[in-house]
Amino acid sequence: MNDTLPPVIVGAGPAGICAAKTLVAAGLRPIVIDEGFRAGGQIYRRPFVDDGRSATDLYGSEAAKATRLHREFDGLLPSIDYMPQALVWNIAGNELHLMADGKHHQIGFQNLILSTGATDRILPFPGWTLPGVYTLGAAQTALKVQGCTIGRNVVFLGSGPLLYLVAWQYVKAGGNVAAVLDTAPFSAKLNLLSAFRFDPRLVLIGMSYAARLVSRGVKIRYNVRPTRVDGSQYVEGLSFKSGTKVHSIACDAIAYGFALRPETQLADLSGCTFRFDDRDRTWLPVTDEAGRTSSQGVYLAGDGSGIAGADAAEISGELAALALIQDSGTTVDPGRMSALVKARRRKAGLRDILEKAFPFPDNWFDQIPGYTKLCRCEEVTVSTVIDTINGGELRELNRLKALSRSGMGRCQGRMCSAAMAEVLSATQHLKLADIGRLRAQAPVKPLPLLLQEGGS
Amino acid sequence: MSAHHSRSQFQRHFRRDEAHVPFSIDGIAYSGRRGDTVLVAIMSATDRLRLSEFTAEPRAGFCLIGACQDCFVTLACGRRVRACTTPLEAQMAFVTRERGNE
């Protein structure tokens, strides 16, 4: 191995773009590998073809940032090696294994920035696998990237900042929003007032969505628990509890989710040490404030190192790149680094408050019937999972996976691991922190069996 | 499952006038639009992508960002593609009758 391997960035969302910009500014030529067709990540994802919508139509209040990041990345193209539509599916030692154009490639690295982002955090309820039920992120992606709504008459359900934002985007695009059903009590929203000092702009924008929805006649309910999706072949309605009453609402699509969960598989495969994070109710790679991990030469940025949002991702992308530059023996502006660390702390403070305003429904499984599918890939029910836990006196998540099949399917537990952890912890009266975490296994996403040798 | 083919789940709000891109499902002809993913093309024409492997219930994808792996569909040539991250190409012929790749 020589000394001149270029730094590698995995993921071209706000964190990856800012990391690339910072490395290029320091005279380095990073390789940027991204699964997307175009850079921007999920939040600033661009349509395949121009459909006449403006940046404001697509990105709302964040249009200026999206436009700036897209422009910055396009400007970087001569100075980086960019691999779009490429999946990094394994990290073994100091080698990345990736698939691009259906071919296998191997890239050695000395320095690696992982900015792998997040996916919706999901909990199961009866009917969640029916056609017409999508994640909040999916509902937003359908509209933003493809100009479609996921149905004619959509219920928005769950908890998290996306809930009101996407509902409003649907109204604005001409879709019909049947209702917004917040799983948190209204009182939780009062926490937003204390978020004001961190980011008044964001808080005002966030609160305005609810107001605008109400002004368009959209009904908002709080403290909701869904009881089932009505319909056998597709969504025909949603039954839910609000307080003690059961209601039914007609709809042909449901978008739901409970904030986000970080994508940490690659960090795990690269050998990073993890810690349990109480706020995110999940395991996160251990990093210092600049994004250095326990693995030499591996840096984390963006939501993949803990959910903090797009603005924080930009900050952490730059920070990780500066840390990498510094660790390679080049002096960086210490003032810039400490300013970024401070800014990142403020964003983390904001995130703490958002978590209180949009809390995770921690008693979710109290009312979920046993026949509900918990793992949608392997079609494992809640009662099978509970019976497996009780039958084997299980206390550890990987054991639960091995014995129940939950988390063993194509998605590798992305859609069910949060639920598995909640059920195991509740059934055995153990803390989430004490039941372990699903170990990442390559390939992190399905890989064609017929994978041609590409090269290095 | 052809009984459901007439009901479209997704509703187009933009790109309605883009060039049509012909494709088929189990031999029945449909058309998507330039710029569609496979998922959007199929779900704008019908209301399911596939049947689940173990209980044969209808599925239509879930996350739309390549994470949940719920939307793999099979082409007549045997190739399997993740519908939400695969651009629609003209004359793609999807088959739904059997599970797996046959």
Add this chain to the structure above:
Amino acid sequence: MIRRFSADVAIVGGGLVGSSAALALRKAGLSVILMDKGFCGAQASGVNYGGVRRQGRSVAQLPLSQRAHQIWPRLKELIGIDGEYQRSGHLKLARKPEDFARLEQYAETVKPFGLNLELFTGAMAKTRFPWLSGNVAGASFCPDDGQANPRLVSPAFAKAARDAGAIVLEQTAVHAAVRTSDGFALQAGTDCEITCHFLINSAGAWANKIATDFDEPAPLSRIYPSMVVTEPLALRLPVSLGEEGGGFYCRQVQRGNYIMGGGRGYALIDPDFSRPSTAAALAVMKRATTLFPHLAGAHVIRFWSGTEGQLPDNNPVIGRSGTTPGLFHAFGFCGAGFQVAPAVGAILCDLVTSGETATPIAAFSIERFHNMPPQHNKKKGTHNEMVE
């Protein structure tokens, strides 16, 4: 606060060998403590390929293997589940004529054991098994061999032992074991002291600690199988399949996933954890698409590996200690322990309860390694016997 346990038998290692011994001993009326440093059935016993195969074993192992063959159909009665055991048949493929000659030779050698092997030349093999493709010089089929799900079978033996009254201590590593006047004293976990009359060392790849504690280290090394599983696909491969020479093995489970393996994984910095090697996995995937063109469009969804004990002569250690009365060893199954393990448990029960067993195990004595030059201890398991 020290937790004190005492039992007739203490078993170190809750894999399939230790767990089936625990169950057999409980049924024989002895009190049993079964300990595992992690979780029962979570290592080699639980993550192996799942082949339940006699074909291909050395003559020395066949009596043991035949005894196990009688146990597998009784799983439901023994442990409450059938463990997805099925006598699907095991087909061994020869890629080259010289490989086929070895299969013919093997069939001749093992004739007295009644495996009922059926031999096919290349063309006949493709007629009899029409889903086969690629170069096949010949094949040997063992109709009553089969497959099972190791993830379920191994923990179910431990659970059955517990339900039968064994004390099962998971996440309880044994730190020290010493001979006392009437048995053994063990220190385990953070707070356990155990006394017992008999001690069984079934600690798999970790078994050399106790063997060494009692002055009979074995030249035990570690191997890491490299496994690949596909998404669920239409049922098409009815048999478990292996290649002479061990380059590739494959079966399709009833849910539709193809499980395939070949080559070796590698250990992580903590050698108790391993990963499949990408090169081995890619080679397996390539071989699979050659043999089964219908898999060309399919996807692989997961790789995995595990840690297995390897001995230089490809035979396990099974039997009494050569140094210490009351101590029994059963480890080092060289990647081929799954099928025989339930019989090994039964044999350990024989040895503890009566001092002897009807199954010939002389070839597996640990004493074959006594007085071995120490450099043998470092020898890596390089042979190509398949891990199944």
